[in-house]
Amino acid sequence: MKSRFRTSHTLTQNVLSDSIYQNESVNNDIVIDLSSDQDTIPYVINKPPALVNDDKVSCYANSVIQSFLCLPEFHASISKKNTALNNILNDILLKKINCTATVRRLVTGPHSDDFAENQQKDAQSFCQALIQKLDVDDFGIFIKATTYELLNCQSCDVYTNGGEQLIYTYFLYFPENCDDVIDFNSMLMLKDSDRLCPNCNNCNLRTRSVVVCIKYLVVCLQRISPQGSKINTKFFNFAPESIHLDNQIFKVRSVIRHHGNTIESGHYTSLVNYDDQWWKCDDNRITRISSFDNTLEDVYLLVLEKC
Template sequence: MMTRLPGVPITLLAKDSFDCDPRQRTKAERFLSRHDDDCSRTAGMDKKIVVKLGARVMLRRNIDVTIGLVNSAIGTIIQVNFDLDTPTEVSSLKIHFQNGTVRVLERVTAKFELFDRAYVYRQQFPITTSYAVTIHKCQGLSLKTVLMDIGEAVFTCGQSYVALSRVTASSGLHLINFNPREVKAQTAALTEYNRLRTTYRPDLPLIDCVRNKTPAVPYVKDRVWCVHRSVGEIQEKSAVPKTTDNPPPSRTRAPAPILNLRGLSNPNIACYANAIVQMPYSQSKFRDIIRSSDVSPALREHLTDYENSQLAELDSWRIRAIPPSGQFLEILQQDCQEFLMFVLAENTPMREPLTLVVSITRVCRNCNVTVRSGEEPDIMARIPVTIKKGSLTDFVNSAFNTWQQLPGYQCSNCNLVDTTQEKRVIVRTSQFVLLHLLAFNTNMSKIRETRITGVPNSRVTTSGIDFKPAAAIFHHGETLTSGHYTCYIRSGTGWMCADDSRQF
């Protein structure tokens, strides 16, 4: 909602002062930086608040009960006052509250503990943007119009009543989700109502107090009506990379910025294609290539619809139908790796960020003849599963940088069989490295005993450069022609799951 308001965003930065042993100052600063995103550990005071003129905000603490500046009071910012000595610093906000009053709000000071004998005094505006509130926060409000979700998210007795009783007339009540099964009252409250009825209104029937009694109503699954908070935060956290005039040298290539995810529908078995599409769409490098390079018009139009959310239900059919496709138009589960090769073959500019060069060396143990082949370009590092457990680097090293026996290979010098070893080395890479873990054996049955450890935080070192995992596609099932595909996309230190069986 904030992006729809006119004007320039205004950032309200907190002022922090530390009260601790000087020798603990550095430790305290680091501790605070790690927990700045969790306002529950900073006395409800955010490190940074972004607002605009006209933004709706809510107080997060009691300021002055006598004039209505209480916790959960909602209002609109109508004026921002800047400090005379520091023009870039906001000194106060004028807020028009829902009760009709206009108040000037200044920073307040809160004290909280970081660890033993280390405290922080934080000066910040005790507000948060508020275009929606929880049922708990809305207690005490009287509202003319309410849009509420009281479906499966209701988790305790009386919660639905609190929400429904906020609206002053039924004409102003709008329900996104409503589950009568979750409308429950506490047994103690029902017992008290029955006591009062018995005493004062014996003509009224008693209320049935049987616990967990389910009404005879059909179950209706909740309508997913908004993007999950963690999905929306991907754009905020990583869409604008930090840059400096003289960036420090680094051996690590971090994942490219991530686009806001959106769900793809799955008509006629499309999960293999949807998972592949989410992977390049999540990286700015590939989005730029699709927009500006000589790629299929269908792919470019699909990305435009994906970014702009022009279609309520978007699927991957247009990409599957790119000529000369025939195999991927069938209503049949497909190998996502084959579909990826098809997309890259028909859109050659997308291959450039994936290009890697592999050198191959073969040595015969009998005659000691060494044969070095030329450097072979490729776009995918294929990794046979030869170990049962290890890190991602262990699996890469099991296929590269180590000597492997070549069964059935005949030495061209001594003509002996099964005496030759081969070592494959990745000598050059591009911005991305595409790894394919060959999880199916020659009988096309899935290898189940494999376990990769530490994938979310691991790094893979190749060609002297550390790579972080940016996206991963998983197959759930027993065969390549059955099961389901999902795509996981990295967001900061976390991962988001793009699963077309659970659209968001």
């Protein structure tokens, strides 16, 4: 039996490891499963959490966290509450708090951006830093991927493989001088290279990065051109339930959209799939939507699940 309760939490200053919650009131709409015979009654998370953007720059962190919270392995990892970061993310999952400022501070490291600054940041950089911080837990097993370079010589028609590399984000690059609407598969084609073929020593080489993952793959559509302008290209022939990539089939679990002229300005939102229902997340405005936009308009990051 399930009962729905309307609850309100007033949070006072409370230290969890090195995370500090500031005074704030949060309204939650929570479903509690009363049929469970476990000592701890679990919360049933049926939609993304609403996250505030009072400082006008938290949208990049909000969209990434809302996207990851639809993954059950992410739930399992943060529910251990064995680190300050896990504690705060678990409270966001349970809708006890609705601010990501402490997450931004905890994710900041010596080799990453200062996400604690009151300044808009790149969602991809925050996404990678967050995964690296969570790497001590088993979530990293599911989100990491391996790439190797595929080389094809147009002169001797020989395919060779380059070295392997462990990655957290797989980058796809738009073709040069592409149209306003293109086939998504063109993002996966071989690109010209100025290197010499290791077999015939001719400069007629094409290359592409090939990816292999365990379950999830974070894909970044590199929308910044070499000239620094944003690429606003849309796609056709994109099937969110059947994405073929290097002999693997994926489906979309969430996407992060960027609205604006540069990645470190403008605004970020996300589209997230919870139990086969799509939701639009615009900070604290959570809206049920009927379908996924196949054109990938303004989409910057995709979280894919291997089928």
